[in-house]
Amino acid sequence: MNLLEIQGLAVRLDGRLVLHDVDMQVAAGEIVTIVGPNGSGKSTLLRTIIGAVRPEAGRVWLKPGLRIGYVPQKLRLERTLPLSVRRFLDLPRRVGARAAEEALAKAGAAGLGGRQIADLSGGQVQRVLLARALLNRPELLLLDEATQGLDQPAAANFYTRIEEVRRELGCAVLMVSHELHVVMAASDRVICLNGHVCCAGRPEQVADAPEYRALFGAGTGGALALYRHEHTHSHDEPGEVPE
C-alpha cells in the first residue's frame, strides 16, 4: 500500500525550476533514500511533501489521514528564545509525561527533557527533533539531511537508531542524505535526484547506473566498493569473507 505518490511534480523557487517531472512513491514500511548533489532539490522535495512549498505542477498525494513525522535539516533556534526540550515536545499540542519520556528514549535522547535546547550539541538536537517527530506515532518519517554536521560515528549511530525505530513502529522512512555508503546499505530503495529523478531502484542497481556514476563520479568508488563487498555474501549464514 502506498503512503505517498508523487506525479509529474515541478517546483519553482525564486524563479528557478528546482524540481521537474518528479515521479515517486513510498510504500508502507520501506526505507527510501534520496541522494543527489547540492542544489538538486532534495530538501525542496521533502518540504513540498509536508506542504511548506507549493508545487508549480504535478500532484502530491498522501494517504488520507497519514501521520507524518518530519525532522528538518537543523533547528535554527534563536538564542534569545528560552526553550527546554520538554516544552519543545509540547508544541503545538501538549503531550503526557510518559509519552514524552518514551519518545525521547526511542530517539536516544533520554534524560535530556530538562535541558535547554540552546545548550545541546548538534547531535543531541537531531535526536530531540527525532523524538518530537515520533510523538504522534508516524506512519511516514521524513528526515532531511539529519546527520549533517555529525561526525561519522554519530551519523552511523543515528542511522542505526532510525532502523530500530522503523522496526518498532513499522513506519516508512523517506530520507535525504549525503552519506552515500551508510545510506545505501540501510535503504530498501534509493532515488537519485538532480532536479529530476535520474535513476531509482534497489541500492545496488542505482550504484551501477551510469546516471548515478556521472553524478557522483569516481570519488565514491571506494565507498561503493565497500558497500558491494559487504553485500556479496548472505547475512543469514556465517561465511568466509571474500578476499
Add this chain to the structure above:
Amino acid sequence: MSLFLTPFLIRAALAGLGVALATAPLGVFVVWRRMAYFGDAVSHGALLGVALALAVQMPLLWGVLPVTLALALAVAALAGRGVAADTGLGVLAHGALALGLVAASWIPGLRGDLMAYLFGDILAVGTGDLIALATGVVVIWAIVRWRWPALLLSTIDADLAVASGIRPARERLILMAALALVVALALKIVGALLISALLIIPAASARPWARSPERMVAVAIVLGALSALGGLALAVLADSPAAPTIVSVAVALFALSHMAGALRGGRS
C-alpha cells in the same frame, strides 16, 4: 509624596502599566523573530495615521489603527516576497517617518503638537484613553493566548509548524495585526519614536532570567512595569520628558539585567 497621588499621575502610572502589559507578550516575538525594524516601520508610519485622523476630524485611534494595520500587511507581504528584510524594512521605517512628518506639517493644528506624537504625552492621558488601552490589553492577551502554541512553533521553525498543520504565514499575519494594535494604542502614551523601544527592551532584558517562553513574557512585564513607573517618577522629579525617561530606565535595566546574568554565569 502627595505629588505622586495627583489624578493625572495616577492615570499616567496606569497607562504605563497598561503599555507594559500590552507590549510584553508581543515584544518577545519581536525579539525572537528579529523584527525590531518592523516595530519601527509600523510605529513611525502611525504618524501618517495621526495626520489622517486630524485631517478628517476622526478620533485618533480610528485614523491610526487602519494605517498601522495597512503598514503591517505591506511589510508582511514584502517579507514574503524575499526582499532583503533588513533593507526593505529600513526603507519602510524611515520612509514612513519622513512621510508622516511631511503629512503632519500640512495639518494646521498638528505642527505644535508634533512633539506629543513623536514622544508621547503620558501625563495628558485621559480616562477615555485608559479605557481604550485596557480594552486593547484584553484583546491582545486574548489573541496571544489563543494563538500561543502555533505562534511559538512558527517562530521556532516554520517547516516544523507546517508539518504540524499550522500555517506560519497566517500566524505571522495575526502577530503583525496585534502589533499594529499595540502601536496604535501606545502612540499617544509613549509616542511614535519610542514604541518599539518598549517592545524590544523589556523583552530583551528578560532573557537572562527566563528558561521558558512564558517566563520570559512574565519577566518582561515586570521589567516593563518597573521602567514605566520608575521612569515616570524620575521624569516628575527631574522635570524631564516622560517617555524618553521611561525608555532610559528600561535601557538601564537592560544593562543591569545582562550584567547580572553574565555574573551569574547565565546566558545573555
